[in-house]
Amino acid sequence: MTKWALVTGASAGIGKEFCEQLAARGDNVVLVARRADRLEELKAHLEKRYRVHAEVLAADLANADDLKRVAERVAQASDPIEVLVNNAGFGLKTAFLDTDVEKEIASVDVMVKAVVVLSHAAGRAMRERGRGAIINVSSVAGFMASGTYSAAKSYVTVFSESLAGQLARTGVTVTALCPGFTHTDFHASADIDVDKTSAIGKRLWLDADRLVRDCLADVDAGRVISVPGKQYKVATQLLRHVPRSIVRAGALSNRHRPRD
Ligand SMILES: NC(=O)c1ccc[n+]([C@@H]2O[C@H](COP(=O)([O-])OP(=O)(O)OC[C@H]3O[C@@H](n4cnc5c(N)ncnc54)[C@H](OP(=O)(O)O)[C@@H]3O)[C@@H](O)[C@H]2O)c1
Numbered sequence: 001m002t003k004w005a006l007v008t009g010a011s012a013g014i015g016k017e018f019c020e021q022l023a024a025r026g027d028n029v030v031l032v033a034r035r036a037d038r039l040e041e042l043k044a045h046l047e048k049r050y051r052v053h054a055e056v057l058a059a060d061l062a063n064a065d066d067l068k069r070v071a072e073r074v075a076q077a078s079d080p081i082e083v084l085v086n087n088a089g090f091g092l093k094t095a096f097l098d099t100d101v102e103k104e105i106a107s108v109d110v111m112v113k114a115v116v117v118l119s120h121a122a123g124r125a126m127r128e129r130g131r132g133a134i135i136n137v138s139s140v141a142g143f144m145a146s147g148t149y150s151a152a153k154s155y156v157t158v159f160s161e162s163l164a165g166q167l168a169r170t171g172v173t174v175t176a177l178c179p180g181f182t183h184t185d186f187h188a189s190a191d192i193d194v195d196k197t198s199a200i201g202k203r204l205w206l207d208a209d210r211l212v213r214d215c216l217a218d219v220d221a222g223r224v225i226s227v228p229g230k231q232y233k234v235a236t237q238l239l240r241h242v243p244r245s246i247v248r249a250g251a252l253s254n255r256h257r258p259r260d
Contacts, residue, residue, distance in 0.1 A: 002052065006030040006074055006081045008061060008114065009088030011038035013184030014137060017208040018085045021216060023050040027083065030055045032070055061088050061114040062106040070114075074121040080129065084122040086115045086156075087137040091190035096148050104148055111152040119163060123172065130171040133219050136160045140180045140232050143239035146251040153178075157225065164224045176225050177215045180232040182206045203231060 005022045009015035011033035019029050023046040031039040036058035043054035057073060059066035074081050089111045092099050115136055126132025138160070142153030160176035167174060181204045187194050195201035211228045218226035227236050239247060 002026060002028055003082040004028045004030065004079050005083035005085065006032060006057075006070075006118075007085040007087060008032040008070070008118070009137075010042060011035045013186060014179065014182060014208050014212065015085065015087040016042060017212045018087060018135075019046060019054075021209075021212050022083065022085075023052045023054070026050070026052060028053040028055075028079070030057055030073060030081065032057045032059055032061075033088065034058060034060045062109040067109075067114055067117055071117050071121040074118050075125050077125075080125060081122060082126070082129075082131065083133045083135070084118060085135045085137070086118055087135075088114065089137065089186075091149055091186060091192055092147065093191050107148065108152060111149075112155050115156055116159065119159070119174075123163060123167060123174075126172040127167060127170050132172045134160075134163070134172070134174045135215065135219060136174070136176050138176045138178045140178050140227070140236055140239075142178060143236050143247075144251055145244070145248045150251070161224055173219060173222050173224075175215070175219045175223060177211075177218075178225060178227045178232070178236065179211055180204060180206060180229060180235065182208055182211055184208055206232075 005027045007015050007018045007029060010019050010031035019031060019042060023029055029046060031042055031054055033039055036056060039056040039058060043056050046052055046054045057070060059070050061067055074084060090107065092103060092107060096104065119134055122134050136156050138156040139153040141150045142157045144150045157176045157178065160174050164174035181194065183205055196205060206229050214228035215226045227233050
C-alpha cells in the first residue's frame with residue numbers, strides 16, 4: 001500500500017526537496033505551508049512526474065486553529081501519515097532584545113510548539129500502528145548559543161532524542177536533521193547576509209538535494225541525529241566537546257554582542 005507523508009514548510013527549500021524525494025520513492029504527500037499557490041503548483045508537479053497523490057493543506061503554523069487542523073490530519077486514521085517531516089522554520093535578522101517580541105513568539109510557535117504538537121499526534125498514531133518515521137528539522141545552530149534560533153533548534157534536537165527513546169522498539173523512528181548552511185530561501189527571507197563566495201564560505205554550503213538524500217538514508221538506518229556533510233560532522237563533534245564558555249564566546253564575537 002502506498003504510504004502518506006506530511007511535510008511542513010513544503011512550499012520552498014528543504015521541505016520542497018523532501019516532498020520531491022519522498023514522492024520519487026512513491027509516497028503520497030500532504031503539503032503544508034502558508035503559500036497555497038506554491039503548494040498547488042508543487043502538487044501538480046508531483047502528481048504528474050511521480051504518479052502519486054498530493055494534498056494541499058494551507059496553514060500558518062503560528063496560528064493555533066491552523067495548527068489544530070494540521071494535527072487532525074496527522075492523527076487521521078484513513079490515509080494515515082507514516083512519515084512526518086516537521087521542517088517549517090525561519091530566521092530572525094536581529095538579536096533578541098532588538099526584535100519585536102511577537103516575532104520571537106511566532107518563531108517559537110512555528111519551530112517549537114508546532115513540532116511538539118505534530119510529533120505528539122504522529123507519535124501516538126504511529127505507536128498504535130507499530131510503524132512510522134518522524135523527522136524534525138533542527139540545525140547545527142542548536143549546538144551553539146546564537147540567539148533564540150539556537151535555543152529553539154537545541155530544543156528540537158533534545159526533544160527528538162527524548163522521543164526517539166520513548167518510541168524505541170515500537171517500530172517508530174525519530175530523527176533530528178541538523179543542517180549547516182544550505183542553499184534555500186532561508187537567509188534571503190530573513191535578510192541575513194552570509195558569505196557564499198570566499199573559499200571558506202563556498203566549502204560551508206550544502207545543496208538541499210544532497211542534504212535530504214543523506215537524511216533519508218540516516219532515517220532508514222534508524223539514526224537519531226543526522227548531520228549531513230563532513231564539515232558539519234566535524235563541527236558538531238567539536239561543538240559538543242569544547243567547553244560551553246568557548247561556544248558562548250564564539251556567539252558573542254558574532255552579531256549578538258551586547259552593546260557597551
Ligand atoms: N537553509 C539553511 O541554511 C538551514 C540551516 C539549518 C536549518 N535550517 C532549517 O531548515 C528548515 C527549512 O528551512 P529552509 O532553509 O528550507 O528555508 P526556506 O526556503 O525559507 O523555507 C521555509 C519554509 O517554511 C515555511 N514556513 C515559514 N513560516 C511558516 C509558518 N508560519 N507556517 C507554515 N509554514 C511556514 C515556508 O512556507 P510559507 O512561507 O509558504 O509559509 C517555507 O516553505 C527550517 O526549519 C530551518 O530552520 C535551514
